[in-house]
Amino acid sequence: MKAITSMFAAAGCLLAAGSASVAMAATEAEATGIAQKNGCLACHELDKKKVGPAWREVGKKYSGQADAEDKLLVKVKKGGKDVWGPVPMPPNATVKDADIKTMVQFVLTLK
Numbered sequence: 618m619k620a621i622t623s624m625f626a627a628a629g630c631l632l633a634a635g636s637a638s639v640a641m642a643a644t645e646a647e648a649t650g651i652a653q654k655n656g657c658l659a660c661h662e663l664d665k666k667k668v669g670p671a672w673r674e675v676g677k678k679y680s681g682q683a684d685a686e687d688k689l690l691v692k693v694k695k696g697g698k699d700v701w702g703p704v705p706m707p708p709n710a711t712v713k714d715a716d717i718k719t720m721v722q723f724v725l726t727l728k
């Protein structure tokens with residue numbers, strides 16, 4: 618229990634430090650760490666098309682669209698196709714919502 622409490626305390630410090638410079642969005646290292654852990658990077662890279670589109674292209678495409686975050690949260694969770702081509706993204710149903718949110722918010726900061 619003690620270990621868990623101090624883990625949260627440490628996370629709280631990180632968040633507090635991060636939010637001073639970048640409102641909301643995770644740093645590239647945080648977001649790619651989460652993406653690595655959840656298998657997203659098997660199909661995605663930041664700057665290069667792989668199985669799925671380069672995340673930088675995704676960020677460009679949705680730049681300035683207010684509803685993009687909500688749309689992409691659902692898309693990543695449920696999967697889908699035909700936005701970038703006929704190859705489908707499988708559902709990522711086991712990935713934590715908070716992790717998907719962190720990654721989508723990060724992708725939307727890319728230009």
Ligand code: HEC
Pocket residue numbers: 652655656657658659660661668669670675689692693697698699700701702703704705706707709712717720721724
């Ligand atoms: C098996 C390969 C694969 C994996 C794993 C994968 N993706 Fe994708 N992703 C794709 C493909 C293919 C597309 C393009 C789908 C389309 O054209 O609609 C895509 C599209 C996307 C898009 C853009 C969606 C849109 O509608 O414009 C985002 C954002 C995204 N992926 C994030 C993620 C995240 C976050 C993860 C990890 C939880 C992930 N992907 C895991 C293959 C994958």
